[in-house]
Amino acid sequence: MIELNNYESILIVEDVKSLRVTVNDILKTLQDKPIIYINLTNTYNSLVSNLKKDGLKINNILFIDCITRLTGDSASDQENVLFIKEPNDLTSLEIAISEFFESIPGEKWLVLYAFSILKIYNKEDIVLRFIQSIFENASASNAKIVILSTQIKNDSLIKKMAHFFEKVVMEME
Amino acid sequence: MKTEYIEKIKNAFNDLPEHWLLLFVLNAEDYLEKNIAILNEVLQQDDAVGVYVTLNRPYSVLIKILEKNNINTDKLFFIDCITKTIEPEKEEKKCLFLENPQNLTNITIAINESMSAIPSKNKSLFVDSMSTLLIYNKVETVSKFLHFLTGEIRVLNLNGILLSTEKELDPEFADQLEQFVDKIVDLSK
Numbered sequence: 001m002i003e004l005n006n007y008e009s010i011l012i013v014e015d016v017k018s019l020r021v022t023v024n025d026i027l028k029t030l031q032d033k034p035i036i037y038i039n040l041t042n043t044y045n046s047l048v049s050n051l052k053k054d055g056l057k058i059n060n061i062l063f064i065d066c067i068t069r070l071t072g073d074s075a076s077d078q079e080n081v082l083f084i085k086e087p088n089d090l091t092s093l094e095i096a097i098s099e100f101f102e103s104i105p106g107e108k109w110l111v112l113y114a115f116s117i118l119k120i121y122n123k124e125d126i127v128l129r130f131i132q133s134i135f136e137n138a139s140a141s142n143a144k145i146v147i148l149s150t151q152i153k154n155d156s157l158i159k160k161m162a163h164f165f166e167k168v169v170m171e172m173e
Numbered sequence: 174m175k176t177e178y179i180e181k182i183k184n185a186f187n188d189l190p191e192h193w194l195l196l197f198v199l200n201a202e203d204y205l206e207k208n209i210a211i212l213n214e215v216l217q218q219d220d221a222v223g224v225y226v227t228l229n230r231p232y233s234v235l236i237k238i239l240e241k242n243n244i245n246t247d248k249l250f251f252i253d254c255i256t257k258t259i260e261p262e263k264e265e266k267k268c269l270f271l272e273n274p275q276n277l278t279n280i281t282i283a284i285n286e287s288m289s290a291i292p293s294k295n296k297s298l299f300v301d302s303m304s305t306l307l308i309y310n311k312v313e314t315v316s317k318f319l320h321f322l323t324g325e326i327r328v329l330n331l332n333g334i335l336l337s338t339e340k341e342l343d344p345e346f347a348d349q350l351e352q353f354v355d356k357i358v359d360l361s362k
Contacts, residue, residue: 016348016351016352016357041320041323041352041353042327043324043327043328045327045328046190046192046327049190049191050190053190067320067324067327067328068324068328070320070321070324071321071324071325071328072285072325073328087320114352116348116349116352117320117349117352120313120316120317120320120349121317150348150349150351150352151348152345152348152349153344153345153348155345
């Protein structure tokens with residue numbers, strides 16, 4: 001397990017099975033700190049139920065859900081969750097992240113899981129610009145970043161963005 | 174050999190969230206046999222019901238095969254995406270016939286409406302199969318569709334069983350698909 005506190009930004013690229021374990025380990029390690037958690041493969045309700053089942057405290061987690069509203073469900077924002085209409089609405093996602101960054105004083109963590117899903121909905125250069133802007137926001141708000149992605153064959157995006165990160169863990173086949 | 178894969182199917186349902194999504198990877202050679210074993214496992218609970226989206230076999234053929242193999246088809250509602258390409262006027266009580274496997278929006282609407290009409294709390298969606306969707310649609314389109322569909326399965330508190338044949342999957346698509354489900358069960362070996 002990486003010493004999370006030693007880095008400002010971490011990119012982790014692993015196979016799906018390992019990634020699921022890693023994200024839970026990260027959330028467990030950071031559970032006493034404020035976390036903004038974006039999971040691009042699961043809905044807020046399902047996530048909360050799974051995290052509780054795994055014995056994780058969720059009091060300090062603010063969720064950004066990019067799936068529930070995509071399915072047509074009219075879920076309303078709550079104190080600890082913001083719903084984005086779809087994963088190609090990177091502007092709304094960026095605004096939601098900034099709002100959370102601003103609302104939490106002091107050190108906080110942004111954990112983005114299943115990053116490669118963004119590539120299904122957006123062009124590579126748009127995703128790159130989005131990541132760049134998240135980094136700018138994070139440095140101004142004392143936020144640390146962990147992005148987790150699966151190994152996607154012939155993926156050039158990961159290579160193009162890897163240099164943004166202080167620590168890159170790439171367990172490619 | 175049979176007991177080996179039956180055991181693997183039974184184990185697949187261990188250690189899952191309350192509502193789950195599984196991807197079964199099958200061989201073309203014994204696809205049907207294993208598909209039936211999966212259906213049998215899912216439907217054996219008393220309150221289990223499901224919607225079966227068939228992209229490979231017409232409803233009229235599929236229902237005969239399932240009944241021959243003692244699957245209780247009264248527990249299933251079917252969405253057939255093949256028959257109407259040959260028989261435009263086809264109608265059945267237990268099946269909805271869609272125009273073709275290219276119209277992913279219609280498939281989504283049909284799934285949503287069928288699921289809403291079923292009162293049980295233990296509802297599963299079977300999609301047979303992912304590989305066929307890729308014959309009719311671009312990889313990017315199917316990826317978006319599946320991201321949407323798996324999201325919907327979670328929002329509606331359903332269980333999902335996606336079937337696929339390994340060889341026909343585009344590698345990039347296979348990597349994406351892996352992320353949408355809770356577990357991948359490889360029955361191809």
